[in-house]
Amino acid sequence: MIRGVGARGNPPCKRQKTTHGSFSRIGERPDTQETVTGKRRLRIQHAHHPAGVSATMTSRLGGNLQLASITGGLATIASTVSFAPQAWRVIKTRDTRDLSAGTYAITVCGFSLWLVYGLMLGAWPLLVSNGVCLLLSAFILAMILLSPAAKQAVADSLDPEME
Structure with a gap:
């Protein structure tokens, strides 16, 4: 005192x-x-x-x-949903030649840190929005890094209609 x-x-x-x-x-x-x-x-x-x-x-x-x-x-909804069209395009076309692995690696690191920050604060809106963004950007990064055969197998399991 x-x-x-x-x-x-x-x-x-x-x-x-x-x-x-x-x-x-x-x-x-x-x-x-x-x-x-x-x-x-x-x-x-x-x-x-x-x-x-x-x-x-x-x-x-x-x-x-x-x-x-x-x-x-x-703004949260727009930011979170913004990765969905790119992820869907990768599944449909199986093409990631024009995507930067470095950009997505940094994006995945950023969303991982936001997720940790949300955990530290106990802020569920941060956890949910950044968790969804992390999943989508990590999926895109994984597809960029996979071999063509593995990329095809993953895409076939998610969208079997494509030949």
């Missing part, structure tokens, strides 16, 4: 250090905290705000977090 001076010259108050390195007054509401410099700010509760949304961002949005959530959801 630390003895400090209150804001605007108020009498000293008892403060305690939080787990985030800032200070909160004993008995104060849990949604506010005082930084080391003494400035007050809103503490974000992860259960009420999507990952990465700060109080500053929320106020800049004019409090319209619902519109931001809808926009984020649509």
Whole structure:
């Protein structure tokens, strides 16, 4: 517990250090905290705000977090679905000559890291969207790296109508 001076010259108050390195007054509401410099700010509760949304961002949005959530959801759907046409094209044509193994290797690494990040945060939207993207991009990478005979066998098992 630390003895400090209150804001605007108020009498000293008892403060305690939080787990985030800032200070909160004993008995104060849990949604506010005082930084080391003494400035007050809103503490974000992860259960009420999507990952990465700060109080500053929320106020800049004019409090319209619902519109931001809808926009984020649509962006997630578009990003996740964007790999499906390429994966389907690889299955249908069995052709990966024009695809870059390096690009897909980096993409797979990126989605793997996003998946780990989502696990660390316990954020299921990150886990689901990046898990789907990881599966699709890893499939495309595997098809790029497979021999023509193995590529044909995989594609035949997924789309047997092709000769």
